[in-house]
Amino acid sequence: MSMTRGLKRRDLLRLAAWSSIVASMPRPFTVHAATGDNAGPLIVTLQVSGGWDVSSFCDPKANVPGEKVINTWANTGEIQQVGNLSYAPFAGNATFFEKYYQHMLVINGVDAQTNSHSAGVTHNWSGRLSEGYPTATALAASVFGADLPMGYVSGGGYQETARLVRYTSLSNPEGLAGLINGNVTLWDAEQQYRHQSDLDRIKRYQLEQLEELLGSSTLTPRQRHAMETYYQARVARTELGAFAELLPTGDELQPSVQVTGDVQSTVHRQAQVALIGFQSGVSMAADLFLRGFDTHADHDQDHEPMLAHLTDAVDYIWETAESLGLADRLLVFISSDFARTPRYNSSEGKDHWPIGSAIFMAKNAPWGNRVVGGSDELQNALNISPATLLHDDVSGRHIYPGDVQRTLRVLTGVDQHESALRFPINTGDYMDFLT
DSSP states (O other), X not given: OOOOOOOOHHHHHHHHHHHHHHTTSOOOOOXXXXXXXXXXXXXXXXXXXXXXXXXXXTSXXXXXXXXXXXXXXXGTOOOEEETTEEEOSOTTHHHHHHHHGGGEEEEEEEEOSOOOHHHHHHHHHHSSSSSOOOXXXXXXXXXXXXXXXXXXXXXXXXXXXXXXXXXXXXXXXXXXXXXHTTTBOSSOTTOBSSOHHHHHHHHHHHHHHHHHHHTOSOOOHHHHHHHHHHHHHHHTHHHHHHHHHHOOOGGGSOOOEEOSSSOEEOHHHHHHHHHHHHHHTSOOEEEEEEOXXXXXXXXXXXXXXXXXXXXXXXHHHHHHHHHTTOGGGEEEEEEEXXXXXXXXXXXXXXXXXXXXXXXXXXXXXXXXXXEEEOBOTXXXXXXXXXXXXXXXXXXXXXXXXXXXXXXXXHHTTOTTSHHHHTSOOOOSSOOOTTO
């Protein structure tokens, strides 16, 4: 697994040339702590779709005598440890954990309370089982990036905004550039449909007309919301044009990768575009999406390359953020629908299991090199005391996705904001995973 890739040299040169212009544009917020003004960091979430096998990753399980085989790697290998973190000797995990353990908080034994993909996705990415709550990225973007033209960008997966903010799709970077700069012909980037002076005059008249319409007292709330959204998009076109200039094209884009026979991944490309959005000051929150972990058959054969691809993508995020000077203000959160059974089925696959894990990452975070929660040797969730975070079968309870999402809200600085308070997460006593 490669652990050295960042942006290509020509990307860095283009960014350096742009620095004097970017300095005058709206900047992302840079503080990690959840106190004080402008407390929201740059945030990337990585949605691992399908249900990852944490027993072969960050909550490793050896085989138990008298029980069914949990992991075939455990027939010949042993659970490994670096710092306070344990990991499985599988899928090149050693390279990843040894490089990043000091910057990681692992939460094990997270009870999704479901084996359903749709419910698991909703629960893990909003904090509750029923629909309607926004992602933490949408909340953060609504609080700290509401004036940014692409405050919240998404590569897919759970994208609920609760109408707090808009999201921009990362699925087609080249198409995005074409939408931003609609005056350039598709067949020749140097040829324009209209002279710039004519285009500026048209834009000015359009904005004047929009302002006049917005002043009407007869608009319905839905009409006003749609018109305000359109107006903001028009006003932001200049900044988006600058972002489009930085967008890589052709072979400068991170390639789509055929990870397994059924899974083609663009997660590196999603990360590349999102980080350029952060660097250019038009974005501050991103959801990245990686499918392919629902391995009901041939689990080891497919899950091993998927986990290796996942950790390579996370490494790419950090290496690229470092090269762009963003690493000190970056928060990365990784989770999945749920986990996989602590046993194989008749097709050598693993089925759905509600007890999974979540990972927070930040450079030199005071909460790094820590593991909270846990599961027993057969991957059943342990009861954890909210006060001590220790195993407590008497007064403890399970850790739920809502507890994890509450922590994510704290880290992004939105937990006490009125937008977050409109969507309270009620899991019982607060579990402070950060101290």
